[in-house]
Amino acid sequence: DTAVSQTPKYLVTQMGNDKSIKCEQNLGHDTMYWYKQDSKKFLKIMFSYNNKELIINETVPNRFSPKSPDKAHLNLHINSLELGDSAVYFCASSHGIFGTEAFFGQGTRLTVV
Amino acid sequence: AQKITQTQPGMFVQEKEAVTLDCTYDTSDQSYGLFWYKQPSSGEMIFLIYQGSYDEQNATEGRYSLNFQKARKSANLVISASQLGDSAMYFCAMREPSGAGSYQLTFGKGTKLSVIP
Numbered sequence: 001d002t003a004v005s006q007t008p009k010y011l012v013t014q015m016g017n018d019k020s021i022k023c024e025q026n027l028g029h030d031t032m033y034w035y036k037q038d039s040k041k042f043l044k045i046m047f048s049y050n051n052k053e054l055i056i057n058e059t060v061p062n063r064f065s066p067k068s069p070d071k072a073h074l075n076l077h078i079n080s081l082e083l084g085d086s087a088v089y090f091c092a093s094s095h096g097i098f099g100t101e102a103f104f105g106q107g108t109r110l111t112v113v
Numbered sequence: 114a115q116k117i118t119q120t121q122p123g124m125f126v127q128e129k130e131a132v133t134l135d136c137t138y139d140t141s142d143q144s145y146g147l148f149w150y151k152q153p154s155s156g157e158m159i160f161l162i163y164q165g166s167y168d169e170q171n172a173t174e175g176r177y178s179l180n181f182q183k184a185r186k187s188a189n190l191v192i193s194a195s196q197l198g199d200s201a202m203y204f205c206a207m208r209e210p211s212g213a214g215s216y217q218l219t220f221g222k223g224t225k226l227s228v229i230p
Contacts, residue, residue, distance in 0.1 A: 033217065041152075041202060043220040048211060056211050090158060094216070100146060100165065102208075102218055104158035 003027050006091045006105035013081055014113055021076045021108045023091030029103075030095060031055075032074035034066060037088040037107070046089075049074050081112045116140065117207050117221035125227050126195045133180070134190040134224045136205030142166075146208035147188040148218060149179065153201040161203075164188055192226075200228045 006023040013019050025032065033056075034046040048056035052068045063079045074091060088109050094102035118137045126132035138147065149161040164172045164179045172179040180189040192199055202225050206218040 031216075041223050043204065043206075045217050045219075048217055056217055088156065092158075092218075100163045101160055102148065103160060104150070106157045109156070 004091055004093050004103050004105040006089075006108055008108060009106060010109050010111075012111045012113065015081055015083060017081050018077070018079045019081060019110070020078070021089055021091075021110075023074050023076070023105055025072055025091075025093040025103070027093055027103065028095075029093035030071055031093060032068065032071075033092045033094075033102075034074065034076050035090040035092060035104075037090060039087070043090070047074075047076075078110075081110075083112050086110055086112045116209075116219050117205050119205055119221035119224050121224045122222070123225040123227070125229055126192075126199075128197060128228055128230050129194055131191060131193045132195055132226065134192070134203050134205075134226065135187070136189055136221060137185070137187045138205075138207050139186065140207060140209065142209065144210075147179070147181070148206040148208065149177070149188075149190045150204045150206065151199075151201045152204065152223070153198075158204075162190070195228045197228050197230060200226060202226075 004025045031050045033048045037043050046060045047066045049068045065077045068074045088107045090107050091105040116139050145166045147164045151159045162174045162177045164181045176193045178191045202223045204223045205221040208216045211217045
């Protein structure tokens with residue numbers, strides 16, 4: 001069984017469109033994250049949710065809006081996509097502050113053309 | 114300032130040899146955790162090993178071990194008996210508290226390991 005699953009794995013879309021990436025974890029974790037990996041492979045946190053509440057919101061354009069309907073899901077909606085949004089987006093989950101492991105989804109490669 | 118530094122952008126190792134991937138970190142917290150992840154060319158992020166700041170023993174997981182030197186703030190990953198399938202990007206990360214009972218992982222820039230037959 002996949003612990004952290006995100007869909008779709010690949011997403012190609014035109015500039016200006018709105019798209020969503022879904023993430024679900026079945027580990028019973030209470031904290032979920034979105035990370036962005038740029039073309040140089042650098043991973044940077046975008047958002048963190050703990051028990052459905054937003055904890056971290058790094059300097060991310062407000063075109064990006066996370067939604068957590070419950071503790072097991074954290075979706076990422078992106079409005080008015082731009083070329084610079086092309087990247088790999090990873091969802092991850094962990095168990096609170098004492099977590100000794102954090103698991104990542106398989107990533108979504110977003111290409112904006 | 115970088116909190117996680119991986120000084121080796123790329124490394125080569127002969128198959129069956131051991132290799133050490135360097136990682137130094139910067140924190141003023143007493144309680145923190147250090148993680149290593151592997152990212153093969155297929156793109157997924159695979160959790161390898163964890164070391165807590167209060168753990169007295171170095172963490173080991175199969176062929177992976179973490180050489181934790183707290184005073185030097187280093188957490189190097191050692192891979193023994195390298196295999197061709199070990200060729201990948203390797204990321205060091207540090208767990209930092211981010212408020213409200215949560216934490217985040219801050220990543221280094223990664224080391225690309227290539228295993229030579």
